[in-house]
Amino acid sequence: MIRRPPRSTPKPSSAASDVYKRQPVWILNRSEDMLKTLDKNDANLADPNLKVTSQQPSYCQNETRSIKSNVLVVVGICTHLGCSPSPKLAAKGDMGSEWEGGFFCPCHGSKFDLSGRVFKGSAAPTNLVVPPHKYVDNDTIIIGEDQEEKV
Numbered sequence: 001m002i003r004r005p006p007r008s009t010p011k012p013s014s015a016a017s018d019v020y021k022r023q024p025v026w027i028l029n030r031s032e033d034m035l036k037t038l039d040k041n042d043a044n045l046a047d048p049n050l051k052v053t054s055q056q057p058s059y060c061q062n063e064t065r066s067i068k069s070n071v072l073v074v075v076g077i078c079t080h081l082g083c084s085p086s087p088k089l090a091a092k093g094d095m096g097s098e099w100e101g102g103f104f105c106p107c108h109g110s111k112f113d114l115s116g117r118v119f120k121g122s123a124a125p126t127n128l129v130v131p132p133h134k135y136v137d138n139d140t141i142i143i144g145e146d147q148e149e150k151v
Helices: 034-037 039-046
Strands: 014-020 021-031 073-075 087-089 101-106 110-112 135-139 139-143
Touching: 034 039, 073 139
Parallel strands: none
Antiparallel strands: 014 021, 021 073, 087 101, 101 110, 135 139
């Protein structure tokens, strides 16, 4: 297994990118306001309860799909045809008045919330993939190695 260099957590309300297995990975540090939006869209999500368990490690099978509730780590590849969605973290804007922030794949219009969960009616069949990752300290992540205990 290739050990990725540790990656620092980005500032709140922002995302950083990395590469894992030649795929883009986003690390999103969600603000408290971002976290409050997560339960608002459950009725509009295809898999809000994470029934497709292969999309995230068992330690991330929770509403935030993360080890730490504020930090999301997802592979930036759409589950439809492998395009690369764009982070659209700001609410509303060019995504419309109902948009709470998330990721948008312009190729076929797939939308994902701030936990990488796919909206119903999107071309993407499943949520964005959460790769294995772990924390080596409070702010440093290694992508590609599994977390053994919840931080």
